[in-house]
Amino acid sequence: MPLLTYEPSTLLIIAFCVLITEFIRRRYLLWHIPSVGFTAPLLTYLTALKFQRGSDQLIQEGYDKYKPGLFKIPLWDHWLVMATSPQLIEDIRKATDDTLSNHEAFHYFFQSKYSVGEDVLDNNYHTRVIQAQLTRQIAVTLDDVREEVVMAVAGIIAVKDGSWIRVSGVEKLIGRVIARTSNRRFVGVPLCRNKEYHKINIDFAASFVYSGKMINNFPSFMKPLVAFFYSRTKTHIHSQMKFIQPLVEERRRKQKELGINWQGKPDDLLMWLMDEAGVKGEEPTLWDLARRMCIVNFAAISTTTTSCTHALYHIAANREYVEPLRKEIEAAVAADGWTKSALLKMHKLDSFLRESQRMRGIHVLTLKRVALKPFTFSDGTTIPAGTLVACTSRALHHDNEIYSDADEFNGFRFSSLREKEGQNTKHQMVAVDREYLAFGLGRHACPGRFFAASMLQLVVAHILVTYDVEFPDGQSIPSDTFLAESCFPGEVDLLFRKRPI
Numbered sequence: 171m172p173l174l175t176y177e178p179s180t181l182l183i184i185a186f187c188v189l190i191t192e193f194i195r196r197r198y199l200l201w202h203i204p205s206v207g208f209t210a211p212l213l214t215y216l217t218a219l220k221f222q223r224g225s226d227q228l229i230q231e232g233y234d235k236y237k238p239g240l241f242k243i244p245l246w247d248h249w250l251v252m253a254t255s256p257q258l259i260e261d262i263r264k265a266t267d268d269t270l271s272n273h274e275a276f277h278y279f280f281q282s283k284y285s286v287g288e289d290v291l292d293n294n295y296h297t298r299v300i301q302a303q304l305t306r307q308i309a310v311t312l313d314d315v316r317e318e319v320v321m322a323v324a325g326i327i328a329v330k331d332g333s334w335i336r337v338s339g340v341e342k343l344i345g346r347v348i349a350r351t352s353n354r355r356f357v358g359v360p361l362c363r364n365k366e367y368h369k370i371n372i373d374f375a376a377s378f379v380y381s382g383k384m385i386n387n388f389p390s391f392m393k394p395l396v397a398f399f400y401s402r403t404k405t406h407i408h409s410q411m412k413f414i415q416p417l418v419e420e421r422r423r424k425q426k427e428l429g430i431n432w433q434g435k436p437d438d439l440l441m442w443l444m445d446e447a448g449v450k451g452e453e454p455t456l457w458d459l460a461r462r463m464c465i466v467n468f469a470a471i472s473t474t475t476t477s478c479t480h481a482l483y484h485i486a487a488n489r490e491y492v493e494p495l496r497k498e499i500e501a502a503v504a505a506d507g508w509t510k511s512a513l514l515k516m517h518k519l520d521s522f523l524r525e526s527q528r529m530r531g532i533h534v535l536t537l538k539r540v541a542l543k544p545f546t547f548s549d550g551t552t553i554p555a556g557t558l559v560a561c562t563s564r565a566l567h568h569d570n571e572i573y574s575d576a577d578e579f580n581g582f583r584f585s586s587l588r589e590k591e592g593q594n595t596k597h598q599m600v601a602v603d604r605e606y607l608a609f610g611l612g613r614h615a616c617p618g619r620f621f622a623a624s625m626l627q628l629v630v631a632h633i634l635v636t637y638d639v640e641f642p643d644g645q646s647i648p649s650d651t652f653l654a655e656s657c658f659p660g661e662v663d664l665l666f667r668k669r670p671i
């Protein structure tokens with residue numbers, strides 16, 4: 171009998187049975203792992219709903235109850251298995267990509283099928299150029315980046331004489347500074363200064379994150395429909411194409427006329443992507459270049475903006491750090507100018523930024539992976555293929571057994587540790603380990619963290635030596651806002667004034 175002749179009530183009963191069967195199947199496969207929240211069929215959806223706005227509380231509850239083991243939380247259509255201890259985290263780090271897949275997790279959380287295309291990571295050459303060219307050239311291009319920082323900051327903090335001004339929407343403004351600064355290395359001048367260009371990159375990032383989460387709220391058969399109505403990522407990729415098209419065409423023309431290494435060849439992300447993709451003899455399509463430019467902008471801007479906003483909040487809330495930080499920055503710059511070697515001398519600033527990220531990271535969880543085959547942790551627990559797994563990074567960063575007075579902001583926590591014999595590099599901002607997961611860990615640890623750290627140092631150091639920063643009377647650091655596993659700084663105004671000489 172054709173489906174359309176069924177009564178609606180019959181269809182509802184069938185849908186209900188399918189849901190229950192699926193629930194029991196998934197539940198059974200992970201029966202041995204304890205759960206947080208409701209576990210009864212259908213009630214799990216209440217926990218999945220709570221996860222949307224209260225993921226931090228749910229994960230903290232699981233961490234407190236089940237550390238050092240595993241626990242699970244129901245999402246709409248999956249269970250998420252969480253690893254709480256450094257040993258289990260090490261198991262995830264060591265697992266090969268064909269066992270615990272980072273790419274599958276990317277596809278799941280961002281629903282890339284409906285936004286950038288599931289083939290985007292088959293050859294993720296954008297990651298390779300970040301690891302190689304972008305990182306290698308940080309020192310020699312620092313002047314350019316600093317030039318952009320100074321101009322961009324002046325554009326958002328419009329102080330006159332020595333009086334205080336009140337700045338609202340700090341995170342948005344910082345987003346513009348980071349978009350402009352990072353794009354100095356991604357597309358160069360003048361496009362990096364184009365506000366419309368910043369906007370499409372910032373809008374892409376928002377759409378990529380929110381539509382991924384929205385699509386994940388619906389069962390598989392409804393996902394294409396939700397994506398059709400909700401996702402705007404493809405529109406933003408098309409706008410990106412319009413912006414880069416003249417650059418790409420001009421560069422291709424010169425390459426043909428003057429050879430592969432013509433004089434004056436731009437040295438930016440777009441050029442590296444064109445070169446890297448062309449290695450196999452094929453020219454990448456404009457669409458392919460544009461979606462990668464969007465992805466890298468997304469990875470760079472939203473994260474660094476969040477970290478920078480938190481750092482400013484921590485400065486305003488902890489005024490006692492300002493003078494020691496200024497002293498350190500000014501001494502380093504007096505000796506070496508605004509160079510990479512000066513940044514490397516700023517241990518206190520580096521520590522302040524690392525501590526700020528420890529206290530208020532961008533994610534409640536990191537090292538998200540999908541098991542492609544059954545995987546057994548070192549404590550003997552096995553998860554079946556298809557399981558989503560991640561680490562409880564925020565809870566771990568607030569664990570008193572790992573960090574003394576973990577809930578207290580101690581800006582020089584890491585610079586003090588670096589003074590100990592043999593510990594100089596272990597506690598740097600960019601160092602990753604099983605107890606510091608802000609940049610992930612292992613072969614998929616953030617490849618852009620070296621660039622992000624120097625950009626953050628430049629922005630925060632410049633603000634510190636140029637301005638006084640305070641909260642308006644009675645205000646302090648606002649609580650973070652959570653959207654599923656992502657975490658955003660709360661909104662509060664900041665007061666700025668030109669630093670009195």
Ligand code: HEM
Pocket residue numbers: 272296297300304466469470471473474477532533536537538607608609610611612613614615616617618619621622
């Ligand atoms: C403070 C700023 C940043 C933070 C906190 C951050 C954090 C992270 C985290 C947690 C991951 C996932 C690691 C894992 O799953 O193990 C990641 C991956 C990634 N990040 Fe960053 N990131 C930042 C800045 C940047 C920048 C500036 C870029 C680009 C220039 C970038 C590019 C990437 C890319 C391409 C990946 C995917 C790597 C892979 O899958 O192998 N990130 N980042």
